[in-house]
Amino acid sequence: MKIPVNLSCVKPKKYTVFVNELDRLDIDAKVMIVTNPTVASLHLEKLLSLLHVKEFHVITVPDGEVYKNFETLNTILEKCFEHRLDRKSVLIAFGGGVIGDMTGFAASIFQRGIDFIQIPTTLLSQVDASVGGKTGINNAFGKNLIGSFWQPRAVYCESAFLKTLPKREFSAGVAEIVKMAVTFDADFFAWLEKADLNTHEDLDYAITSSIRIKSDVVAQDEKEMGIRAVLNYGHTFAHVVENETKYEKYLHGEAVAIGMVMANCLAQKLGLISKSEFDRVKALLKKYNLPTSYTPASYDSFYDAFFLDKKSANNSIKFILPCSIGSYAIKNDIDKATVIASIREAND
Amino acid sequence: MKIPVNLSCVKPKKYTVFVNELDRLDIDAKVMIVTNPTVASLHLEKLLSLLHVKEFHVITVPDGEVYKNFETLNTILEKCFEHRLDRKSVLIAFGGGVIGDMTGFAASIFQRGIDFIQIPTTLLSQVDASVGGKTGINNAFGKNLIGSFWQPRAVYCESAFLKTLPKREFSAGVAEIVKMAVTFDADFFAWLEKADLNTHEDLDYAITSSIRIKSDVVAQDEKEMGIRAVLNYGHTFAHVVENETKYEKYLHGEAVAIGMVMANCLAQKLGLISKSEFDRVKALLKKYNLPTSYTPASYDSFYDAFFLDKKSANNSIKFILPCSIGSYAIKNDIDKATVIASIREAND
Numbered sequence: 139m140k141i142p143v144n145l146s147c148v149k150p151k152k153y154t155v156f157v158n159e160l161d162r163l164d165i166d167a168k169v170m171i172v173t174n175p176t177v178a179s180l181h182l183e184k185l186l187s188l189l190h191v192k193e194f195h196v197i198t199v200p201d202g203e204v205y206k207n208f209e210t211l212n213t214i215l216e217k218c219f220e221h222r223l224d225r226k227s228v229l230i231a232f233g234g235g236v237i238g239d240m241t242g243f244a245a246s247i248f249q250r251g252i253d254f255i256q257i258p259t260t261l262l263s264q265v266d267a268s269v270g271g272k273t274g275i276n277n278a279f280g281k282n283l284i285g286s287f288w289q290p291r292a293v294y295c296e297s298a299f300l301k302t303l304p305k306r307e308f309s310a311g312v313a314e315i316v317k318m319a320v321t322f323d324a325d326f327f328a329w330l331e332k333a334d335l336n337t338h339e340d341l342d343y344a345i346t347s348s349i350r351i352k353s354d355v356v357a358q359d360e361k362e363m364g365i366r367a368v369l370n371y372g373h374t375f376a377h378v379v380e381n382e383t384k385y386e387k388y389l390h391g392e393a394v395a396i397g398m399v400m401a402n403c404l405a406q407k408l409g410l411i412s413k414s415e416f417d418r419v420k421a422l423l424k425k426y427n428l429p430t431s432y433t434p435a436s437y438d439s440f441y442d443a444f445f446l447d448k449k450s451a452n453n454s455i456k457f458i459l460p461c462s463i464g465s466y467a468i469k470n471d472i473d474k475a476t477v478i479a480s481i482r483e484a485n486d
Numbered sequence: 487m488k489i490p491v492n493l494s495c496v497k498p499k500k501y502t503v504f505v506n507e508l509d510r511l512d513i514d515a516k517v518m519i520v521t522n523p524t525v526a527s528l529h530l531e532k533l534l535s536l537l538h539v540k541e542f543h544v545i546t547v548p549d550g551e552v553y554k555n556f557e558t559l560n561t562i563l564e565k566c567f568e569h570r571l572d573r574k575s576v577l578i579a580f581g582g583g584v585i586g587d588m589t590g591f592a593a594s595i596f597q598r599g600i601d602f603i604q605i606p607t608t609l610l611s612q613v614d615a616s617v618g619g620k621t622g623i624n625n626a627f628g629k630n631l632i633g634s635f636w637q638p639r640a641v642y643c644e645s646a647f648l649k650t651l652p653k654r655e656f657s658a659g660v661a662e663i664v665k666m667a668v669t670f671d672a673d674f675f676a677w678l679e680k681a682d683l684n685t686h687e688d689l690d691y692a693i694t695s696s697i698r699i700k701s702d703v704v705a706q707d708e709k710e711m712g713i714r715a716v717l718n719y720g721h722t723f724a725h726v727v728e729n730e731t732k733y734e735k736y737l738h739g740e741a742v743a744i745g746m747v748m749a750n751c752l753a754q755k756l757g758l759i760s761k762s763e764f765d766r767v768k769a770l771l772k773k774y775n776l777p778t779s780y781t782p783a784s785y786d787s788f789y790d791a792f793f794l795d796k797k798s799a800n801n802s803i804k805f806i807l808p809c810s811i812g813s814y815a816i817k818n819d820i821d822k823a824t825v826i827a828s829i830r831e832a833n834d
Contacts, residue, residue, distance in 0.1 A: 139505035139694055143617060143701040145637065145708050157487035212556060219627040247595070250622065250633045251709075269491060274598065279567040285598045286634065289493065346487055353491040360493050361599075 151360075155269055155293040155349050157342065160257065163294060164190040165228055170218055172241040173232040174201040177259050180302050185232060185257065195221045199240070203385055206236045206276050208284075214244045228253045228291065234260035235267035235390070239282070242273030246288035253291040259299040261311025262391050265318070265348035266369075268293045270356040280446065281377070287361055295349070297342055308335075309426040310391025313372075315344050316422055317394060318351040321371045324464025326351075331422055368466050371458040372397035375481070378443040379432050388429065395428035396484075404472070404480035405459040415463050431485050437478045499708075503617055503641040503697050505690065508605065511642060512538040513576055518566055520589040521580040522549040525607050528650050533580060533605065543569045547588070551733055554584045554624050556632075562592045576601045576639065582608035583615035583738070587630070590621030594636035601639040607647040609659025610739050613666070613696035614717075616641045618704040628794065629725070635709055643697070645690055656683075657774040658739025661720075663692050664770055665742060666699040669719045672812025674699075679770055716814050719806040720745035723829070726791040727780050736777065743776035744832075752820065752828035753807040763811050779833050785826045 156162070169191050173182060178198050186194075197217045199210050218227070231241035231254060238256055245254035258268040274285020300308070312335060319327035326347050333340040352369070359366040375397030380388060388396070402419055405411045423430050434440035444455045454470045455477075461467040504510070517539050521530060526546050534542075545565045547558050566575070579589030579602060586604055593602035606616040622633020648656070660683060667675035674695050681688040700717070707714040724745030728736060736744070750767055753759045771778050782788035792803045802818045803825075809815040 139507070139690075141503040141505070141694065141697050141701055143501050143503060143637075144705050145499040151493040153491050155489040155491060157489070159487070208556070208560060215625070215632060216627075219625070219631065243595075247591075247632050247634055249631060250620065250635055272598065277563070277567070279564075283567065283597060284563060284595050286595055287598055289491075342487075346489065349489050353489055357492050 151289050153290060153292050155295060155353065157295045157346055157349070158297060160185075160294045160296050161188045163188065163255070163292075165255075166192055168192060168221070168223055168227040169194040169230055170214075170221065170223055170227065171196045171230045171232050172214055172237055172244070173198050174237060176201050177233045177237070181259060181299055182232070184298070199237070201233075201236070203236055203276065203281075206240055206274075208275060208277070211240055211244055211275055214240065215248060218244070218248055223248070223252070225249050225252055228255060230255045230257060231268075231290075232257045232259065233263075234258065235263045238263055238267050239272070239274050239285070242271070242288050242290065243275060243285050246273055246286040251288070254288070256290045256293040257299075258293070258295060260303060261300055261308055261345075262314055263311075264295040264300070264345055265311060266314040266352060268295070269349055269352045270366075270369075271360065281380075289360075295345060297338065297345065300341070305427075306389060306392075309428050310389040310394075312426040313391035313395040313398070313423065313428055315348045316419070317369070317371055317398060318348045320398065320419055320460050320463055321368050321458070321466040322351050322355075322464065323347070324462075327418075327422075327463050331418065335426070367456065367468065368458050371460070371466065372401055374444060374455065374457060375400040378434075378440055381443060382434060382440070392429050395423045395430060396432045398423070399430045400432075400481050400484040401457065401459055403484045404457060404477065405461070405467075407476060407480055407483075408459070408469070408472070410459050410461045410467055411463070415460070418463065419460075433485050434481065437481060440481060441474060441478055499637050501638060501640050503643060503701065505643045505694055505697070506645060508533075508642045508644050509536045511536065511603070511640075513603075514540055516540060516569070516571055516575040517542040517578055518562075518569065518571055518575065519544045519578045519580050520562055520585055520592070521546050522585060524549050525581045525585070529607060529647055530580070532646070547585070549581075549584070551584055551624065551629075554588055554622075556623060556625070559588055559592055559623055562588060563596060566592070566596055571596070571600070573597050573600055576603060578603045578605060579616075579638075580605045580607065581611075582606065583611045586611055586615050587620070587622050587633070590619070590636050590638065591623060591633050594621055594634040599636070602636070604638045604641040605647075606641070606643060608651060609648055609656055609693070610662055611659075612643040612648070612693055613659060614662040614700060616643070617697055617700045618714075618717075619708065629728075637708075643693060645686065645693070648689070653775075654737060654740075657776050658737040658742075660774045661739035661743040661746070661771065661776055663696045664767070665717070665719055665746060666696045668746065668767055668808050668811055669716050669806070669814040670699050670703070670812065671695070672810075675766075675770075675811050679766065683774070715804065715816065716806050719808070719814065720749055722792060722803065722805060723748040726782075726788055729791060730782060730788070740777050743771045743778060744780045746771070747778045748780075748829050748832040749805065749807055751832045752805060752825065753809070753815075755824060755828055755831075756807070756817070756820070758807050758809045758815055759811070763808070766811065767808075781833050782829065785829060788829060789822060789826055 231238040256268040271289035274282035376393035579586040604616040619637035622630035724741035727741045
């Protein structure tokens with residue numbers, strides 16, 4: 139005996155990323171703002187002065203990737219219950235990627251899912267992490283291994299919050315901007331080569347362009363069954379670099395810069411990009427003082443670490459490579475020797 | 487500046503509930519079977535003899551609602567990582583409602599969501615909990631307060647597994663069958679009055695009919711924005727009864743039986759059902775030795791407890807009431823005195 143269950147077509151999810159329009163944010167519900175001590179001390183007052191909201195509470199959780207775990211998640215959830223949030227309440231993620239990932243995850247499982255709003259305060263999270271609905275926490279087995287796909291109700295990117303960002307963190311954000319340009323938009327890449335992201339005007343344009351690219355990709359492929367994987371360009375290598383250096387030596391964006399150079403070595407070896415294209419990407423990364431080389435303790439261990447990554451289903455590694463600037467190729471049939479040779483060359 | 491993110495229309499979710507077809511289950515992926523010691527000792531051998539699967543592991547977690555918490559959830563997830571499950575792996579929930587809720591929740595957050603299959607082994611979970619995708623765990627603030635909507639890939643209901651079910655648990659399952667009939671299907675209710683669910687034939691028909699009703703409802707309203715709330719008939723009262731008796735005195739289905747009688751008192755008071763309809767429902771519950779009365783320590787406290795329930799958004803209580811047998815009414819404007827009078831009468 140078979141009984142079919144056919145769920146009605148779910149309404150397609152829609153939301154808007156607002157750039158420099160935070161003063162228009164109006165929420166007719168109870169709100170919990172999740173932030174960290176650094177962001178709270180720098181920007182909470184400004185946020186509260188702009189926000190039109192019925193009732194709000196604030197929870198600050200410790201800053202940093204090491205606190206993106208079950209314990210902090212639980213602290214956030216318990217605070218929501220203590221303040222009697224209900225199914226109509228809204229969480230606000232006010233901080234960088236760590237705050238965004240945890241707040242989104244908490245929203246997705248609080249009473250089986252409530253709305254959340256992203257107000258990213260770092261360049262990295264404005265151009266990348268805040269759009270796309272990937273949420274999660276780390277555990278002993280790795281990063282973002284527990285989480286959900288949960289789209290925000292809206293995203294508010296304010297360039298004002300970036301003024302206090304340390305230079306190194308700013309550059310780490312630039313790495314993700316470069317990532318989008320290399321794989322999706324040659325014109326944007328050429329513009330970036332001439333631009334100065336330390337000026338307001340150029341920065342706003344770069345943020346808006348990156349969000350547009352990211353939004354287009356996510357709109358086509360929310361759950362990373364296809365094109366969304368291209369956003370991982372540089373990341374397969376970066377994850378190993380971060381792991382080997384215990385997430386201490388490099389910021390995520392810095393590791394991505396190194397990862398892109400490694401991927402580009404591989405792409406050049408396979409004839410997908412030219413020497414001059416390789417040099418142009420590296421020069422752009424260097425312009426923002428991003429690291430472009432890394433020496434693994436062991437090339438074999440570096441290679442083996444790919445297979446611990448959650449994306450390596452069925453023991454084949456999927457490499458996202460540029461295919462001239464502005465386009466991409468996905469390869470999963472590259473032999474070990476070629477990969478290792480590329481990692482070695484990236485270090486030259 | 488506004489950038490829209492319009493996610494493509496998600497494919498409507500579809501799955502099948504198979505009744506007595508477990509021998510056809512064939513899974514081409516790594517599988518983690520989540521069960522408890524009782525079910526494992528009684529039925530795991532049989533399950534493994536029927537299952538066609540590439541590679542499997544088994545985790546047994548302690549039996550009972552008190553273990554439906556973050557700690558057990560974490561144990562399940564860690565086991566999945568230890569055995570290197572990936573995004574194509576499948577969890578199997580092999581047990582009652584507690585196992586189903588936790589396994590479904592684990593599946594929904596493991597690497598941002600993998601498939602799971604329900605093989606419910608209690609009558610209650612076969613007719614109710616296993617269909618519909620509500621997953622979750624309890625915390626200090628209440629039941630099922632953390633969780634997700636995550637539909638199974640398939641559900642396999644086997645009447646063979648019900649043979650070992652204690653009489654009391656069997657009756658608790660019957661309560662949910664009665665619930666579906668009272669609110670949705672007068673013919674099914676009339677059939678139940680004459681049936682003997684201790685016979686195979688009648689039991690199979692009752693299970694199949696209940697699943698059909700549940701599936702129809704869930705298909706229309708996955709996230710309980712409307713009609714799905716009707717499945718909570720009896721439950722608003724039952725949750726308070728369970729809470730007051732610390733989940734020790736009554737099985738969930740037993741509390742639902744009491745809750746339905748309370749709801750029916752209210753329905754009768756409001757002229758929605760007749761005295762004879764009230765009596766027919768009560769008689770059917772008594773036929774399966776289900777409790778039909780309960781004396782709260784304080785009627786005021788009982789009433790106040792409604793407002794702690796997660797469904798009581800914005801401080802109004804939504805009562806699901808029968809409207810003659812086979813139909814329902816949803817009321818959220820009933821005054822306190824009438825509600826308390828009904829709870830009191832249910833106890834007469």
